[in-house]
Amino acid sequence: MIRRKSHRAKIVVIGGGTGLPVVLRELHKQKAEVTAVVTVADDGGSSGVIRDYINVVPPGDIRNVLVALSDLPEKFKKIFQYRFDSTDQFFSGHAIGNLIIAALAEMDQDGIFNAVQELAEMMQVDGHVYPAANQALTLHAHFSDGTEMAGESEISQANKTIEKVWVTTEDGTKPRARQEVIDAIMEADQIVMGPGSLFTSILPNLMIENVGQAVCQTKAEVIYICNIMTQKGETERFSDAQHVEVLNRHLGQNFIDTVLVNTQPVPNDYLDRQKYDEYLYQVKYDFKALRAQGCKVISDDFLLLRDQGVFHDGQKVVTELMRLAGQKRF
Template sequence: MAYGESRIVRVIKGRRPKIAVIGGGTGLPVILNALKEQNAEITAIVTVADDGGSSGVIRDYINVVPPGDIRNVIVSLSDIPKQEKDIFQYRFNSKDSFFAGHAIGNLIIAALDEMKGNIFDAVQSLSKMMKVDGHIFPASNEPLTLNAEFMDGTIESGETEITSKNKQIKRVWVTDSDSDAEPKAVLPVLAAIMQADAVVLGPGSLFTSILPNLMISNLGEAVRKTKAEVIYICNIMTQRGETDNFTAADHVRVINNHLGGHYIDTALVNGAKIDMDKFHPEDYDEYLVPVRSDFEGLRKQDCRVITDDFIDQRSGLVFHDGRKVAKEILNIAFEAYARRRQEG
């Protein structure tokens, strides 16, 4: 039985642990699917500052929040049959200048956004259609632009432009793509963070998938104020153009600096050795080297560190093992809920 489980499960018997997961990218659905299998009550808060791939092209044609991350999260939490999920995920291989490379799900999300008048209502409607177990909330109801200042003082806008510079990033922030209004998260997003037992950041690209959400002013404030345990799932490998040579402590430090204090309560850090002979960096050149733990640096960030074998590299690639990570998240959520009960 996992650490703390025998003591805490009795306290929350009959209540699903509430987990709010904030992020984007390919790693997020892996964790969400595993948490779903563990019967957690999940709220996925998904970044809307992406400007690449099919999402970016649709965003250029139609004034809509980029749908790619939202599409993948919907599939990860959906209870519809696999064949229907495969149709939703299908990408056209047509030579047509518009449809080539687009996923059907992205087009459906864009259509619903037009029908409903905003992305939040569109995602709620689609979640019902896709029989989603949990809640999926865009981090903002408007398309956002990611901005970055580099260590040399230069500034760039747009995820693709930022990462292509291959320069060390000092800080990032987001702006409304269509107006001068300050980006805001809608109330259900804030409520999910405040009511959660655990708020999970990651896994995902530090500067382009995690921090854009936290830079939405009222969303970041909710993370600072929540009584939930704030957990950071540290990336397994460094990422070209974003976190070259970063340790686990560097990742946590950057998040804390952007939040303005030590707000990461627990960091989940992989401790297993990665078999680089099975890894193929020529095919996945955004990954450079395994992230080092740096326990002394992590302690300076005032966060608890949980180190374990959190990876699945059976395919010859390196991914988080969703079940291992989800199990640890639930243990932490159980502890946090019990502690809040005791504190009244």
């Protein structure tokens, strides 16, 4: 059963990739009323294979979000997350949860949205998990050299400077989010974007016209959690202010209210650059340029070093989010 408690802070988290569940797990622990709006433009890995074969919304990000907000015992969540190894040739690389989501989407002729709501109830999700659109979207990019490319994984591997991204549907209609997504954004106390890939995890959601409009019109505080490291093929040598400038430019106005920036240095030679080959340098700080865009800047030690990788400390980030949400409400 999905529980709704109106006295809790209403927080909408928009994004995709591995950064989204980090924030959601800690918000879940804090009993916030969470709505996750999840990208449907992924075309890599198991999600991409399933999308190509049975033409459903890529399930991987949705699967991870469902688990992050689930109240099921850990053993059941581990089953849902289990990924077959390479010796299982037919199922190799697929997570059980991806297959379940794909099956439910195929059973429901109205698209992925209703299927995810049914699964959220089965998984005892505390909150809401909303696909950003009810059908799979294709991400497009225009590069600084004048060329264009389609496909999230191809764009991120092109090693070109991205100037603009947008999304399309397979049937050529204008992408639209369900009304539930728009209502959640408009009724929220706080909108959180990130951490996550700027062009391929966050912007695909905002490029859905009614989602972008709602984020600009909402009275909620709009918060961007800036990435700690720059990303190959997307944000090479970007400062924190350049991340925000890209977001503002895509929506045509300065809509970010607050930016969370990690200021703790990443130790030299800590990062395993073979394992985490998409990360390049630590994001540079430009607080003056952030404030020039109308942003309040919150800088602190949000760094978590683990397994020779660089991550956001979800607990520290959410402590700050809850503090800001309390200020907004009271």
